[in-house]
Amino acid sequence: KQEVTQIPAALSVPEGENLVLNCSFTDSAIYNLQWFRQDPGKGLTSLLLIQSSQREQTSGRLNASLDKSSGRSTLYIAASQPGDSATYLCAVENTGNQFYFGTGTSLTVIP
Amino acid sequence: NAGVTQTPKFRILKIGQSMTLQCTQDMNHNYMYWYRQDPGMGLKLIYYSVGAGITDKGEVPNGYNVSRSTTEDFPLRLELAAPSQTSVYFCASSYHGGSELFFGSGTQLSVL
Numbered sequence: 001k002q003e004v005t006q007i008p009a010a011l012s013v014p015e016g017e018n019l020v021l022n023c024s025f026t027d028s029a030i031y032n033l034q035w036f037r038q039d040p041g042k043g044l045t046s047l048l049l050i051q052s053s054q055r056e057q058t059s060g061r062l063n064a065s066l067d068k069s070s071g072r073s074t075l076y077i078a079a080s081q082p083g084d085s086a087t088y089l090c091a092v093e094n095t096g097n098q099f100y101f102g103t104g105t106s107l108t109v110i111p
Numbered sequence: 112n113a114g115v116t117q118t119p120k121f122r123i124l125k126i127g128q129s130m131t132l133q134c135t136q137d138m139n140h141n142y143m144y145w146y147r148q149d150p151g152m153g154l155k156l157i158y159y160s161v162g163a164g165i166t167d168k169g170e171v172p173n174g175y176n177v178s179r180s181t182t183e184d185f186p187l188r189l190e191l192a193a194p195s196q197t198s199v200y201f202c203a204s205s206y207h208g209g210s211e212l213f214f215g216s217g218t219q220l221s222v223l
Contacts, residue, residue, distance in 0.1 A: 041217075042216060043214040043216040044203075044214040091154075097142065098159065099156065
């Protein structure tokens, strides 16, 4: 069974700092990996989708990498802003079309 | 374009009552999913569907039922509600396997 782990569980940084969130998974037989953002009391919003054949994806200040062989992904956020404060979750889609989620990293960006 | 719409947003049930959580999407997505999210835990898959007339169990299907009679709708039925079903429920959809997953805003359910 696929297990997805996110470290750290919580992170607090001053505004303007660059930061990295980590995601690891146990089974490398995946279709893709997605990073989501969740604001309190809200649903999940997709940030980046990396197909299993890709190494990275970029959107604005966000860059996600994927190393399928080692079961790792990172989400890099450049020049963090208070509006980036949220919980970030990663999820892997296995070859059976099921998604497995990590428990998330709660990010606080201090003005 | 509304995306994925869930109703209701909040609900309180008594033990033993039944209810249906509604989910509809207007993106012509083939795949639809129901998840529950408990505090400190990741999302757990309850049921999913890869097309109208096709449903399959996820990790935690006990106490729930689903149907998929149309592409747009994927209701989740709770029979004989129990306190263990207190959770936030999310519906999600994607066009096909390997594509981006879109979520509804969730239903917060309390069973007392």
